[in-house]
Amino acid sequence: MSEVLDALVIGAGPAGLGVSYFLKQEGRNHQVLDRGRIGETWRTQRWNSFRLNSPTIRSILPGDAYEGPDPWGAITHHEFVAYLAGYAERHCLPVITQTPAIELTKDDGLFRVATARGALLARNVVIATGDQNRQVRPPGSADLPIAIHQVDSSAYRSAADLENGAVLVVGSGQSGGQIAEDLAVSGRTVLLATSRNGRWVRRYRGGNMLHWLTLSGFFDVPRKELVLPSGKFPARALAGATHTISLQALSAQGVVLLGRFRGVENGSLIFGDELANNMRFADEVSASTKRLIDEYIERVGLDVPPAESDPAETVEPRLPHPPIRSLDWSASRVRSVVWCTGFTGDFSWVRLPGALDAAGQPVHEDGVGAIPGLFFAGLDFGSTRKSGTIPAIAEEAARLVNRLVGQA
Template sequence: MRSPQQMTDGGDVLDAVVIGAGWAGLGVSYWLARRGLHHSVLERGRIGETWRTQRWDSFRMNTPNVQTVMPGDYYDGPDPDGALTRDQFVTLLEDFAGRNALPIEPDTAVSELTHENGAYRLTTSRGTLWARNVIVASGSLNCPVRPVWAAALPPALRQIDASGFRSAADLPGGAVLVVGSGQSGAQIAEELADAGRAVFLATSRVGRLPRRYRGRDIMVWLLESGFLDVRREEVIRLAGHIPPRGVLGSVRTISLQALSAQGIVLLGHFTGVENGDRLSFADDLEANVRFANEASENVKRHVDDYISRTGIDAPVAEPDPAETVTMRQPNPTIGSLDLSRSDITSVVWCTGFKGDFNWIRLPGALDSAGQPAHEDGVAALPGLYFTGLDFASTRKSGIILAIAEEAPRLVEHIVGHS
């Protein structure tokens, strides 16, 4: 395997370059190798860098072990319903790359992608590479997004994003405001409460999934029943947009009512800052709780219908403590908070992510929002592909379950158009 320094202007033109050595990039590399294509995988840091540096210390996967597998692998361990920790998942990726002798180039950041003389030119921190095909696997959920009024908060207030949170011990003493009750927000709020911190949670309109239902992990049901195969277009038709993924606890169900029972103070969604030190919240807490409850019931009905339709012998549903617990609601409803009186010293922003693709200098490669323009991962520009994008094709897209189908499909497209 040649290094990037050797593949300079006038040197070899690779069949393909993969950008990113997470589960998506490694999955594509596996299939490129199987098809005998000369390629390299460029990684800005180490294998699984985003998983190493943008996940909190106690983070666990939301897919059960039986589904947390790479292409060509299967789970045969003793805990199929368990959930890998952050570090265990990184080890899984490293082991996969090593066993398959994938051509990883660590510490090789790409600063520019252009197209010249019939090939793609990649400017990297270790030289210039040329390739006939480029597969971007750097992820679409790695740049945190904060609301505009974050800048109006007092300088003394500690502000971090979900990707910067590691543990409760890293935050200054005092209460913590978590903004956003999606996947990260709910899990981080729960961890902070478990650590004995006073927590305020600004909720949002996000669905919920039960961790287990009728004898199985919910993800097993959703995969088997075809729920995860629903096309992106149908998701948009049903919801009017791509909704955030429903909250799914890694080891148990997480509900807003269960969080309130732990002592977390629930608020409506965060609407702004008044006079620099007073935070305002909408009067929509009950609506947000109701939306999450209804989403869980809809998923259960889907599973029930599938069980009935296929004649599966499944046990009856049992009450989930996280869904039956009585909610503790502020009375009266809190419409605003004074930072000093509430002793809030930290804010954890769990308000979404986007991808960073500003290094792609190819007309037509990105849409007006600076995100990939593609159809099922295939860009309009010949030889350019995207993988690992959230909701790229189906509900499954963006989670590790997708790569077993996505990687071979993209590689076959490359082979067919070479």
């Protein structure tokens, strides 16, 4: 406890490593603390077939440049974990692993982080654990029969790990759409309780859609312009890592599409009547996104291929008729439920009055906390629509470190 660090970074994922890189460039005495290994969440909360949605060339951390043969490919999470470990080693970043932060307090102008190995003192703290590490389940999950095996998307690995029988996937965002497809490809009977999510095609007019959205400025829209009347942020659009995933394509693969999961009544699983609206909404988001790209291409005068239809969007859907609103779980042979219903952040160890709101989430402005010297990196929608994604790290980590150095 004799040494006082200029900064302590909590979390050795991509956001924390990016911050550490810039702190080192500034010559700041700092440490990076992680509860497990480098990239622990990427190691333990991804299914076996998972691939990054961001293309490889945009999944590179600050100070690195991609020089491989497949810049627009999609690497596996295993490859990304290996990259993170190599990144920390190549840039000689001061990472301490297997050391969870037990409590964060502040006294006499210094932050104190308690760990099982002792306490660390720092003038500044950057919390880089993100706010997508604690799974959220709907209240109705507690009413499911004990015979139904429940697993969160973060704990799902493969179809082989689930009970024999049909699988209900709840939520049709990024995780839900991809996991439903993974199960269907494995030959399982899959039911998908849909949600209101947009959709992006994987490729459009000769380029990667995420690349187009980056160039057009779509991802640069400020946080404050994205907040819904409810105070929440819009759900991320469903985007397949290697190809387009749509509700109609999933149905053509045999996935039974349902409305929103409503709960359990008299031993039956209950679903809403939103399926048609959810499918329409996804189609509309895809179409409006393409129009945005078309306008960008015309505005800057790019010579690119014309638009082509995507088979995942033109395939004829196979929908249950009549729509399924109630399902006897026993008769339907549903034996497993995979919850793909979102995440929130676990900041219960932060004991700083005013640092968190009533819901236990960070109070901040573009990642700068309400308490001087406290910063948050890697928050979903933390500054812009791009925040919380790997392509945002270089820009946002540099900005946070500049702010930290400027007020030191």
